Amino acid sequence: MKRVLTAITLIALSIAGANAQSKKTEQAVTFGIRAGVDLQNINGHDYLNNKLDNDPLLKFNVGVNAEIPIGTDWFIQPGILYTTKGAKSGDNKVNLGYIEVPVYALYKPDLGDGHLLLGVGPYIGFGVGGKVGNKAVTFTKSTSSLEFFANQGAYFKRVDAGGNLLIGYEFASNLSFQLNAQLGLANIAPELTSGDSKSSASVKNTGFGLSVGYRF
Secondary structure: OHHHHHHHHHHHHHHHHHHHHHHHHHOOOEEEEEEEEEEEEEEEEOOOOOEOOOEOEEEEEEEEEEEEEEEOOEEEEEEEEEEEEEEEEOOEEEEEEEEEEEEEEEEOOEEOOEEEEEEEEEEEEEEEEEEEOOEEOEEEOOEEEHHHHHHHOOEEEOEEEEEEEEEEEEOOOOEEEEEEEEEEOOOOOOEEEEOOEEEOOEEEEEEEEEEEEEEO
């Protein structure tokens, strides 16, 4: 009888240990890589209050992220990306490059052999380069003189910010695909000053696309 009880106890302890290890593994912080393509546009109005009539450009992004468990099926997913944005107006193209930091609240329940991915959260981006036509972009402060603007011709605030949405699926192989949507909330056009007068535009990045990722 003692041997039977001992055997049952050992089996129970083994099962409990296996379950604990499984939960520990499921709840571990993981890291991943991601790359994708987006249709990006710049919307708003110019300094004469004319609505922008731009066409989207196909752009790309690539980067890394982490998933930090905060509850059953819930994660915080911070990342860092190099992403390109812009728009086209006639033959003139705006191409902007950013280092971007998105942070998602990610819901990741089981679905089939993998996981459904649903995420929402803010992002902040820092301009690192670009061109408008053949002129290099100058990233600067929130205001500038009209004379400086006229001489430079390609002039944007350095900081972009807004919100992200994602929906996707992660396979049992850790490969994932997701649809992304991004709405810029920060005005990236500086306010222009000339003497006592000021001129303002409202220019914001928007985009949506498809990306592929892999978790390690």
